[in-house]
Amino acid sequence: MLGVGMAAAVLLGAVALVLADAAARRAHWWYREAAEAVLVGAVALVVVDAAARRAHGWYREAALGAARRARLPPGEMGWPLVGGMWAFLRAFKSGKPDAFIASFVRRFGRTGVYRSFMFSSPTVLVTTAEGCKQVLMDDDAFVTGWPKATVALVGPRSFVAMPYDEHRRIRKLTAAPINGFDALTGYLPFIDRTVTSSLRAWADHGGSVEFLTELRRMTFKIIVQIFLGGADQATTRALERSYTELNYGMRAMAINLPGFAYRGALRARRRLVAVLQGVLDERRAARAKGVSGGGVDMMDRLIEAQDERGRRLDDDEIIDVLVMYLNAGHESSGHITMWATVFLQENPDMFARAKAGSFFLSLLFNFILKAS
DSSP: OHHHHHHHHHHHHHHHHHHHHHHHHHHHHHHHHHHHHHHHHHHHHHHHHHHHHHHHHHHHHGGGHHHHHHTSOSBOOOBTTTBTHHHHHHHHHTTOTHHHHHHHHHHHOSOSEEEEEETTEEEEEEOSHHHHHHHHHOTTTOOOOOOHHHHHHHOTTSTTTSOHHHHHHHHHHHHHHHHSHHHHHTTHHHHHHHHHHHHHHHHHTOSOOOHHHHHHHHHHHHHHHHHHSSOOHHHHHHHHHHHHHHHHHHTSOOOOSTTSHHHHHHHHHHHHHHHHHHHHHHHHHHHHTTOOOSSOOHHHHHHHOBOTTOOBOOHHHHHHHHHHHHHHHHTHHHHHHHHHHHHHHHOHHHHHHHHHHHHHHHHHHHHHHHHO
């Protein structure tokens, strides 16, 4: 009986070894097949990536001719439709924007000029102070322009999109109503009250404050009051949300599909235009009836403005000017104030000089108010 049991155990052990060997061989075969598949897939991706980049570059540069292509700066067009936007957005969202240019320097050398494909357009990047100065100062060789996707958001009748002569006409026509001494002086008391009340509210908050968010809110409140007069808080908040969505789209890839920031920005622009058109229609109707709303804001001044030939701004021009300036009040002013505060905190000597200068300016401000 013992011999039979031992024989059975040996037999079972042998069967187990055979099964284990078969399983190991099968696992090894699957592992080898999977490794080969991964390797083939990786090689295919590399080939497809290189082919797509080369094809996109050829498509964008073929019409230039051999002589002009030879003078192009180093760089590449990247993938079709995307180009360098993924790397650009990743660098800026990571808090390390210099990483984007650093990647060009690492791959193509420190030439100071590179080619890429950004914002749906072939792009030349200039990264040195001397090169930027040449581009910005030479109006004959370099014409100001914006990507078509951005123009669709800020408006075709805004300063960034119109031809040079029309730009000069609109700029001259809007200079006095917007930046003139009389226009600005009338809003100084409101600006002073708004800034003072905002600072007190932040101080009384007790906890931490999202500085840039609150600065945007404060400057936007000021700019809305200046341009649209007595807009209530609900309207101001609605406009602020629309401008936030609009600016997300300006820094995104121009993909007009559901779920993408650019599509949301287009919707935000339509909402802004509808609100501003409604206010403009009310103002024109009131003026036609001889009804005065009390105060005069920037929209009233833009309606009244006319050039030396008696031409006035039409509705599209006024709306695009308002969209542009309101956006400046939401974004540019807030960022400038934030960075000025940061730099002053990092440089105590300049902070002391600024405080001394602000005391003088406060005296001058009070004198101007009394004189007016």
